[in-house]
Every structure is written in C-alpha cells, then in structure tokens.
Amino acid sequence: MANSRNLMRTNVKSTSRPVSTCDGFNISPANNVLMESSENQVHRRLAILENLLRDHLNEENVQVKQLKDRILKLEEQLEKQDIRIKLLENQAMPLQPPDSTRIEVGSLIQTVVKENIEKQMENLTVGIPSAIRFEDDIACKTDIGLNKEGSDQILESESAGTCTAKQPLDDSNSKNNLRHQRGAGTRVFTRWMDSRDENLSLWASDQYRSQLLSYIGKIYGQERNIRYTLAPLRVQSNKSYELDQLFDVIQHFEKQPGAxxxxxxxxxxxxxxxxxxxxxxxxxxxxxxxxxxxxxxxxxxxxxxxxxxxxxxxxxxxxxxxxxxxxxxxxxxxxxxxxxxxxxxxxxxxxxxxxxxxxxxxxxxxxxxxxxxxxxxxxxxxxxxxxxxxxxxxxxxxxxxxxxxxxxxxxxxxEYKLPAKYLNFVHAFMMIARVGEFGSIQNNHSEHNQVKPNDDLLGDNVDWNQQKLNIIEYTSSIxxxxxxxxxxxxxxxxxxxxxxxxxxxxxxxxxxxxxxxxxxxxxx
CATH class of the missing domain: 3.40.50.150 (Vaccinia Virus protein VP39)
Structure with a gap:
C-alpha cells in the first residue's frame, strides 16, 4: 500500500503543470479563465449600457429638436400677432374722438391671443430636459457668458424670468416696450443672432469664423497676426454670446499698433x-x-x-x-x-x-x-x-x-442660416467700428431717416448693451x-x-x- 501511495504521488507530480506567476502572485489556469470570463461580462454589460444611453439620448435630441421647432413657430405666430395689433391700433386711432379716453386695442387682443400663445410656449419649454435647454437658459444657470453686466438683457426679455443671474425687466410693460422698440419680428431673430448652438453659431463654423476674422483682420492691417492677436480670447471654444464675441474681437484688433x-x-x-x-x-x-x-x-x-x-x-x-x-x-x-x-x-x-x-x-x-x-x-x-x-x-x-x-x-x-448671419455680422462690425456705411456717423442725419440707426446709439459714450440692442434692431430690418x-x-x-x-x-x-x-x- 505504501508503495502504491508513493507511486500515485509520483504520477501526480509528474503530470501536473507548472503554476503561472504574475508579479509575485500565483494564478492557476482555472482562476485565469474565471477572470477573463468576468472581464468579458463587464465589457458586454458596459457595451449594452452605452447603446441604451446612446439610444435614449438620440430620442431626447429628436424630442428637443421638435420642441424647439414648435417654440420657434409659436414665436413667429406671436410676432405676426404683434404686427396685427399694431395695424389695428393704427386703424382705430382716427376713429376715436379727440377728447375720449384712448382705447388700447392691443390690450384687448393680447388677452386672448398673446397669453394663449405664450402659455403654449411655456408648456413646451417645460418639456425640454433641463440639461439641454435653450442656450440662453444654460448660460444663466451655469454663469457662462455673463462677464458683461446686462449683456444678456435682450435674451432675458424673451425668456421672462428663466435667468436669475441678472436682474429681470421691471414689469411686463417694460418688456413689451423693449420688444416693440426693436420692432416686430426680433424675438426669433435675437435668439438666432446670439445663439452658440452648433448649427447656428458663426464662431463654431470653421469656414465663416475664418472668413470673418480674415475680413476684419485685413481691414485693421493685422491679417498676418490674427491667431496671435486673438489667442487670449479662445474665439472658437469660449461660450460668450455671438455678438459679445464680435465686440471683444474688434476691441482686441483696435489695440494693435497701426490698426x-x-x-x-x-x-x-x-x-x-x-x-x-x-x-x-x-x-x-x-x-x-x-x-x-x-x-x-x-x-x-x-x-x-x-x-x-x-x-x-x-x-x-x-x-x-x-x-x-x-x-x-x-x-x-x-x-x-x-x-x-x-x-x-x-x-x-x-x-x-x-x-x-x-x-x-x-x-x-x-x-x-x-x-x-x-x-x-x-x-x-x-x-x-x-x-x-x-x-x-x-x-x-x-x-x-x-x-x-x-x-x-x-x-x-x-433666412435663419449662416450665410445671412455672416452678412449681419459684417454690418455689425461696421456699426461698432463706424466704417463703411457708418463712416460718416458724426454728420447730422436727416430727421426723416428711419433706416439708419440714431447717432446717439453709436457714439463713444454709448455702452455696449445699448449698442447691441441697436445692432439687433438694424440688422433685423435688412x-x-x-x-x-x-x-x-x-x-x-x-x-x-x-x-x-x-x-x-x-x-x-x-x-x-x-x-x-x-x-x-x-x-x-
């Protein structure tokens, strides 16, 4: 029996495989197979989760796009109502006795029409996932692009209380006055002009960003120094509003020798x-x-x-x-x-x-x-x-x-696409720099001209916020x-x-x- 047990021990020893070693740890073949199996399962589960997340995000993106399109259509309807209200007010004025109390036609129509449309817009906005709302909402929530005090006043007037980083307009009347001051049709236009959305942003487009910077740089005699001059601004990647970015670019160019x-x-x-x-x-x-x-x-x-x-x-x-x-x-x-x-x-x-x-x-x-x-x-x-x-x-x-x-x-x-936005930014550049059609801005304009912006809004003493409002008003009329x-x-x-x-x-x-x-x- 002893010889038999010794023989069995000898046979086992002779047929066993050497134990694998890895950095001082012994890993048996069985354990190695188990680890590989566990890793494969983890990878498979991660891949499944990634696919599920991707599908979910795609569905949300489609829903967001549909909601944004719907909101834009509602805003356009609201603008058309603004125009109709103005026409009705103009028609009603000659019919009123001179000593009678003026009847504001707009208030009668707004109660029925405007509140209904704006309520629809609010309901649609609530349906957009909070992480991917309109850009002006994101900027307010994350404190992005608010380095210029009041620079987002235009967008605030349209989103009515969404932003808390800035003081909102005092009341609904001042908000309406601001909109009417810029003229009907500027709600959607303003959002488009200042949007950093990838498909709407001029600065996010390699083609139009390069063309605009080359155009402005050449006029300032800085065509060979554009990249160096503007490096601190991080034009492509920062999150400033579109027109604020243009203002910063012009300010940097004007500081260069000989510009x-x-x-x-x-x-x-x-x-x-x-x-x-x-x-x-x-x-x-x-x-x-x-x-x-x-x-x-x-x-x-x-x-x-x-x-x-x-x-x-x-x-x-x-x-x-x-x-x-x-x-x-x-x-x-x-x-x-x-x-x-x-x-x-x-x-x-x-x-x-x-x-x-x-x-x-x-x-x-x-x-x-x-x-x-x-x-x-x-x-x-x-x-x-x-x-x-x-x-x-x-x-x-x-x-x-x-x-x-x-x-x-x-x-x-x-239309609301980059070719037209590029032309608007060329006009905005000329307004800020006071060249081209604005080169003789110091002259006295005829009082009857309602197309050219007021001199008082383009002078050296005008702050950027007011000038930005004027640019929006002017370019929206082109x-x-x-x-x-x-x-x-x-x-x-x-x-x-x-x-x-x-x-x-x-x-x-x-x-x-x-x-x-x-x-x-x-x-x-």
Missing amino acids: KESLQQWQLESRPGRRLVEIKAMFEYKQADPSSLKGLKISSPSNVKEIINRTSIKAYFDMICRNGYITADIGEYLHLNKENIFGGTDYNIQNDRVTVVDVDLSQSTINLADNRVDLITCFVTLHHVPEFEKMLAEFVRILRPNGYLIIREHDCKR QYRTRAEWQQKLETVGFHLKATLDYDQNSSANPQALYYAVFQLNTK
Whole structure:
C-alpha cells in the first residue's frame, strides 16, 4: 500500500503543470479563465449600457429638436400677432374722438391671443430636459457668458424670468416696450443672432469664423497676426454670446499698433478705388479680351458685346453716396460736370464735386425731376430699403428711356442660416467700428431717416448693451434677396437684364456673395 501511495504521488507530480506567476502572485489556469470570463461580462454589460444611453439620448435630441421647432413657430405666430395689433391700433386711432379716453386695442387682443400663445410656449419649454435647454437658459444657470453686466438683457426679455443671474425687466410693460422698440419680428431673430448652438453659431463654423476674422483682420492691417492677436480670447471654444464675441474681437484688433490708421485708409482710399476700377471695366469691356473686366467675369449672358455705351450717359445718380468720393470719381470718369453728378443721401454731406440730392428711405422718395438721368448706381444699398417696390418706381421716374441701372448686391436668401448671419455680422462690425456705411456717423442725419440707426446709439459714450440692442434692431430690418429675386423685382417694373458680373474667384473668397448686375430700362 505504501508503495502504491508513493507511486500515485509520483504520477501526480509528474503530470501536473507548472503554476503561472504574475508579479509575485500565483494564478492557476482555472482562476485565469474565471477572470477573463468576468472581464468579458463587464465589457458586454458596459457595451449594452452605452447603446441604451446612446439610444435614449438620440430620442431626447429628436424630442428637443421638435420642441424647439414648435417654440420657434409659436414665436413667429406671436410676432405676426404683434404686427396685427399694431395695424389695428393704427386703424382705430382716427376713429376715436379727440377728447375720449384712448382705447388700447392691443390690450384687448393680447388677452386672448398673446397669453394663449405664450402659455403654449411655456408648456413646451417645460418639456425640454433641463440639461439641454435653450442656450440662453444654460448660460444663466451655469454663469457662462455673463462677464458683461446686462449683456444678456435682450435674451432675458424673451425668456421672462428663466435667468436669475441678472436682474429681470421691471414689469411686463417694460418688456413689451423693449420688444416693440426693436420692432416686430426680433424675438426669433435675437435668439438666432446670439445663439452658440452648433448649427447656428458663426464662431463654431470653421469656414465663416475664418472668413470673418480674415475680413476684419485685413481691414485693421493685422491679417498676418490674427491667431496671435486673438489667442487670449479662445474665439472658437469660449461660450460668450455671438455678438459679445464680435465686440471683444474688434476691441482686441483696435489695440494693435497701426490698426486704426489701417482702418481709416481702407475707408478713404481702398474702397473708392476698387469701385471705380470695377465700373470703368464695365464701360470698357471688350468681348475679345475678358481680362478687360479687371477681376470680374460675365456669368450671363455669354454673348455680350457691349455692357454700357459710355457716350450715352449725360447725367448720373448714385443712390446713397455716403461721403460722395466714389460718386464724384465715377462722374468725372464719364466726363460729367458737377451739375450732372447727383449724389443721393439720407443725411447731410459736404462735397463740392457732386450735387447732393435728398433721399427719404422711409418714404422711398428721391428729390429729382422726372427723366433726369441716364445712369443709376446702387452699391450694396437696396437691401436697406424698407419699401423696395416704391423705390423702384422712383428709379423708373427719374431715368430716361433706355437708361441704365447698376446694382452691386448680395446674392443671399433671407433666412435663419449662416450665410445671412455672416452678412449681419459684417454690418455689425461696421456699426461698432463706424466704417463703411457708418463712416460718416458724426454728420447730422436727416430727421426723416428711419433706416439708419440714431447717432446717439453709436457714439463713444454709448455702452455696449445699448449698442447691441441697436445692432439687433438694424440688422433685423435688412432685406436680403437672391439674384433671381432682385431680377424678378426689377423686371416687374420694366427693366431687362443686360449682364451679370461675378468676381473671378471661388465662393470661399467671396463669403458676402457680392455680384454686379446691369439692367436697362425699357422704352417708357
């Protein structure tokens, strides 16, 4: 028996496998299998949880998008009611006896309509998960982007008490007055202009952020130092409101050596020089030599032999000539004297090279005689005319038969998308820096002008919050159109297209979507 037990011990010892070791610990093969099995189970469970969470988030995102879309539609309905209320108030005023107590029509309608719509909006907002609410709500709850005191007052006035980090408006009347001061249609517009939502944010878009910074940097003479100059701002990643970010960018550029001098040079020399070269190219166009267009190219029609006959122009009118430099240069190129060079303006200017003509943009009137000119130019002006059809009737009135109209405009659809937002930010930049169409802001504007912002709101003593309100009000009034829409409007009143000219470059180099179109008036 002893020999048998010894033999068994010997056999067991000879057939057993060596024990695995790992960092001083003995791990048997059985334990190793169990550990691997446990790890696999953990990984499988984690994968299942991740998939469940992903599906749940996707469902919530879809619901949030649907709720946001619904809220936007309700806000648009509310804006339409604002317009109807205003119209009813205007209609009711002449019907009231002079000594009677004024009946506020708006209060009667608002009780039934506005409260109903706003209640629907509140109910929808409650349904949005708190972690992913509208951006202005998030900013208030997390104290993001509130470094400028009162900078979010615009959004607060629309969310009515959601934000607690800032003092809300005193009462409902002041909130309504603020909204009416900016005009109907700005509730959704304001939210869109300041939104950092990924699909709506200009700063989150690599393309439009780069284009805007390049545009502003070039004007300030800082195109080679953009990244270094703006590094402290973390433009792409910080959470400031969109317009606040633009203000900070401009402030940083203006502090750079030579920036203000470059800005002034661009305003006084670069822009007038470029416009004159482009207009001259149209008059001197030769079909056999496309390079004669100096950076422009004819996109339609392709068989144009002559765009405009220079000798046919005996008198010229420039719509909103600003300081009159471009107007005078073009008129003198056409060999016209001052009496036949008309500069239309909505404020007082001093230029002894042009005959100043009063233009009332709010009434769409031009103080010129019938059949007075052979050529009208409009350089990125028409999108600021509130009653465009009436202004077109004025063009037809002052033009002689077969006269010409040259427009330089944006080819852009008016919608809540980045191309239009980019153009609004270009306008906002010019308002803040007081260049371009705001370059003569120190002059006294005509009292009747209701399109150009008030000087008092753009001066050095105006704080950013008030200036921001003014930017919102101004840009919300801009009437962008596509080139097809511009053409259709002009053809309706008797013009026909002679030529369309685009800049000879790709669209990335022309983010403002600018182009020229030459129209000729049919025989009256």
